[in-house]
Amino acid sequence: MQPFMTVSGPAAPLLEPNINTDIIIRIERLTGMPRSELGAYAFEVWRTPSKDLPKPNLILDRPPFRNAPILIAGRNFGCGSSREAAVWALMGLGLRAVIAESFGDIFLNNCFQNGLLPVVLPKDSLDRLAGEAATGDSVTVDLVACVVRTPSGEAIPFTVDPQRRQALLDGLDEIGATLKRDSEIAAWQSRDRAARPWIWATG
Structure with a gap:
């Protein structure tokens, strides 16, 4: 597992609440597909034209957020089924950290097991960060110092279980x-x- 210390880059705001693992990766993609290819199908239900969504416009497909290393999400991100492949799909997009108000419990555990850092911030801090990040300016997630640095230079602290933090720093x-x-x-x-x-x- 790749160690995590800091990551910097654009942070894509995707603030809809209750984005579940079925939205992140369809169950049909979990049979016979290598883990390394799942990123191409992340958020497929929002990327494929349909009657309800004739012109898909996922923020992760638009510059400057294409290949962004950080996702800013809404509350209860990763809820629903326990599929670990949801984390693999997000990492396949190039994401190293997801910042949200809250996470689904099983998804949260799967993040730590695969080297994707889940950061929990209070809603006011999250909204402030998302507002600044909307321009595409660089955000830094620093696990060593346990802070998120906004484009304006504000350092927003976060907490991580000490054992899980050390495991991520060591890549274990x-x-x-x-x-x-x-x-x-x-x-x-x-x-x-x-x-x-x-x-x-x-x-």
Whole structure:
């Protein structure tokens, strides 16, 4: 997993509330498609012409937000089903961070497991940031300092669980974090074998 320290660039405002994982990636795209290709189909339901949406105009398809590394979203972003592929699709677009008022719980966990930083900001800070970012000027998300820097230079603080923050800084998912402590695990196993040999009996 790629370590995350800071990312800077345009931040695309997509402030509709309750954008669910079905909108982020259609379930039909999850069968037989490599993870690396899912980005092309992110937000497909908003990119494909239909009777209800004759002229799709997704902000992520427009300059200066095409290939933007940051998304500014509305409340309850990533709600709905638990598909991890929603995170893969967003990362396939080039996103490294999503800033929102709130996230779906499972989506939030999937973000941390895949190196996509979810940043929670209060609504007033989020609206202020989105207003400044609408011009396409650069926004910085700094996980080292735990601040979002707006185009005008304001530093908006955010909090992240310390263990998850360190895992992102180190580029480790749960498996990687566990393997990093392999020597500690082996030492505990050795002590436990001596203290409770019957637990380790193999027949």
